[in-house]
Amino acid sequence: MYSRLVWLVLILIGISIPVSIPVLADPVIVPLGGEVYLGEEGLDIRYAVPYPYTSIAYFPAGSSPGRDQPLDIMQVNQGRFSVIPDLFYDRTGAWYQWDQIQGIPGQVAFIVRNPRISLKVMDRNTMGDRSYGTVSRGTPLVIQVETNLAGITRRPDYSSNDGPVKIQIRTPGGGTLAGVKTPGGGQYIFSSFKPTGELGYAPPIESGGWDTGWSGYESGLYHIEPKFAVNRMDDNLRSYQGGYTLRGTEVTLGTERAGLHLSDETVVRGDPFGVTITGSPGSPYIIWIEGGSRTGSPGDQPPMIITSQEGVRQDNPDGPYIIGSYRPSGKRTAIRDLVPSYPFGGVYYYAEVTPDRTGRRTIEFRTTQETGDRRYTIHIEGPLGSVNPRSDTISVQVVKGSVSLTTGSETFTLGDEVLLRGTNTGSCETYLFITGPNLPSAGGRLDAPRRQVSDGNPGSFTTASGDCETWEFRLYTGELGLDTGTYTIYAVSAPRDRYHLESTSWQAIPITLKRPYISVSSRRMTVAQGDELTITGSTGGRTDAGVAIWIFGRNYFRYDTVQTERGGWFSYELSSSVTRDMAPGEYSVIIQHPMANGNFDLWPDRNREMVLGTTPWYGAPVFRIAGPGALQGPAAAAALITALQSQFIDDTYTEYSIIVQNPKIAITAGSLNGTTEMPIVISGTTNLASGSRLLVEITDEQFGPTRKGGDGSWSGYSGTTTVYQGPGEREFAFEIPAGTLKEGRYRVLVQAVSSQGTASGVLQVTIPVTSGETMTVNLTPPKSPAPVQTQIQIQTLEPEQIPTEPAQTEGPVSTPDLVYETPTADMGGMIPDITRIIREPPVLLGFGILFGLCVAGLIAALVAWMRKERDEEENGSEGSDEEDLKLTDSEEETDEGSGS
DSSP states (O other): OHHHHHHHHHHHHHHHHHHHSOOOOOOOBOOTTEEEETTOOSBBOTTTSOTTOOEEEEOOTTOOBTTBOOSEEEEOOTTSBOOOHHHHTTOOEEEEEEETTTTEEEEEEEEEEOOEEEEEEEETTTOOBOTTSEEOTTOEEEEEEEESGGGGGGSTTOOTTOOSEEEEEEOTTSOEESEEEOTTSOEEEGGGOOOOSSEEEESOGGGTOEETTSTTOOSEEEEEEEEEOSTTHHHHHTTOOSSOEEEOEEEEEOOSSOEEEESOSEEETTOOEEEEEESSTTOOEEEEEEOSOSSOOTTSBOOEEOSSOTTEEOOOTTSOOTGGGOOOTTOSSOGGGTSOOTTGGGGGGEEEEOOOTTSEEEEEEEOOTTBOSSEEEEEEEEOTTOSSOEEEEEEEEEEOOOBOOBOSOSEEETTOEEEEEEEBSSOSOEEEEEEOTTSOTTOEESSSTTSBOOTTOGGGSEEEEESSSEEEEEEEGGGSOOOSEEEEEEEESSSOOTTOOTTSOEEEEEEEEEOOEEEESOSEEEEETTOOEEEEEEEESOOTTOEEEEEEETTEEEEEEEOOOTTSEEEEEEOHHHHHTSOSEEEEEEEEEOTTTTSOSEEEOTTSSEEEESSSSTTEEEEESSSTTOOOHHHHHHHHHHHHTSTTOOOEEEEEEEEEEOOOEEEOGGGGEEETTSOEEEEEEEOSOTTOEEEEEEEETTOSOOOTTOOOOOOEEEEEEEOEEOSSSEEEEEEEOTTSSOSEEEEEEEEESSSSOEEEEEEEEEOOOOOOOOOOOOOOOTTOSSOOOOOOOOOOOOSSOOOOOOOOOOOOTTSOOOOOOOOHHHHHHHHHHHHHHHTSHHHHHHHHHHHHHHHHHHHHHHHHHHHHHHHHHHHTTOOOHHHHHHHHHHHHHHHHHHHO
16 A cells, blocks of 8 residues: 555655746846836836835836935735836836835836837948848848847846847848858857947847858848747737837848849830849949830830939940940940941940849939830849850840820810810820811910911910820810810820821810700790799800790880809799789790800990990990880890890890689589598698698688677688698698587688788588487396396497387396487487496406306305205215105205295
């Protein structure tokens, strides 16, 4: 037994041994006044916050601990403290020991900081920054580390194996380097980097740096990334969007091969483009472009290198041609013999380019309208002086670009403003011209169609404004002097006429011009005096001045103008106050359109006495509309129409008629009868406009002074209703709720709210006549000393009035039924009362109790009979004649009760 226990103890000890073996741990002991960082966990702060302190306090900047109150107080676990980012992100700085009992601070316990690591790649020989650049193979490099994590290295339990900074290099092939080679074949491991201040280098400068010329390193891009490598900081900060800094870098190990790179292989003619050269930093390379004809004539020129660019050297157009005399490898001729000689002696088709310290240089080429739309080849070779120079080529396609043109519609009215807009990727200038009936066949200026454009002459074209990508132009068709018809508008990226469009980009669209017009929604309108009237219609063409409204009637004249809405719609309203002053009759309305010039050629003078016009001079009198000799009504309207039809007046018009009537309201006779138990609807017809309000008053005809001793009761009702359009005429309806009016005669008055129209009538209200039938039901309880009769009268409504006969209920001969006949005049009130009484809860309860007693009595009798039968069976033949006699008497009594 004891041996088993010993073995069990030994096994447990053996299992626990691996767990208790000491392992390397991150530095966690924080000294008094030490530094801690956001994201650290498991810190031992017993030296920083010793007993009896159990809390720490934070004071805002500018405050005085011991005198001012702390901004934050936090109770801590001295043996395991974590700097949680969400709690301390806005509490960085000094935290003090805090005595909870006395409420006073102690010394500075520790300082909370935002961790920071920032990397740069430096040339070890020159200490120049090579971050994000290209360096030649063999250039020694060091990684400059800027960090504030040196406070961790000053902790008591820090060892050289506890580097708080982790650096990794991702190779072009996808691998990860934890260290680099140093000159002489040594190796530097990044985990041994120990930050002792704000700035450090890995590998150290004295080690010779990173030997990039080692054969194991391939050419390409190297990504260098830092991480926090202490107390799980990297994991705890991964989801925290705070103020910590982790900034990596990258570097490209170059090759001896020269390279060219284009962001886009297709270039629109007229746009510039860039070419990036990669090579050895500081070493010159030769670049040139080939393509097109050898002459460089307009329309066949290659793109040219823009002058005065940094790192770019070119020959002078007048010589000497030092760069142009370079002979590429494998060629028998110099560069000047490979490129066109026009213009500027061809010196802008080639150059000498020196990459910057990163091994790159971007140069800009430009294209013009003289650049041919074809594919070109760009060459690079170098570096100069190399025994075995490297070369590269790249192709670029130059296209003409495109021009777009839109108007939003194909049909316009003379006088309309047409907005032309579109895009032009071929040039920054868009040239416009128009063709059509009786216009120059090569095209006319868009703003002066009869002036012919000249091919190649920009000043002869209409030019649209734009931003080298989009353009627009506003065309006022009323100022072109064109007749109605179909025309074609051209938008061209160069000043080319209709017959020379093959070498440029362009687009054309047709437009149709038609005469202005004016129309109204209806030609005739009937309106009652005092009603509002709205004249609506639409116009086409220029209507800056709106449209003019002329109204003529007998001894009546009115003139006004109204502006048109978007789309040419207009609306003119005659208010109720205006129609109230218009006498019944027909009025002529003429609506005038100013046509293409946007001006009215006929108008009344200020005093509304004379109609003036523009011919034979501006303001010439046409006819008189007021005063002696004035034209009235139809004559004045006819004179205005005659003037508008003149060949010297370009205005157009349309006619409209208004018929003004006296307000009429008629009440339908059938709606003046009703009953007290049904709603009453008073209806009728009217010529008032739909939506007009009507006031309806219902008054008792007996309404008047109350006699002495009278009750003074009377009925009445009033309200408003709205006119609506019926199938034929306009109608109205007014409802009186059921039971509102008593039986009698009432005076009905219907009158318009906004006009003088009224109507009246007499409303007859009666009580509906009903018929009923009485039925008597006799209920006689058993064993009653005297017959009790209960009469229930039930009234049944019949569709026709049939004389009611009294109903009889048969009963025993000894107790004859009594039948009561209720007069018809009383049945209307008696039967509902009896029915209501029977349905009352107390009466129903009484009937229920009576029925329950009867059932209980029957059950008791049945139980007694069953007990007696059982006793007789038990006693056998012990029965006597006396008991038989009693039983016989009992049966007779029961029979008598049943008979009664």
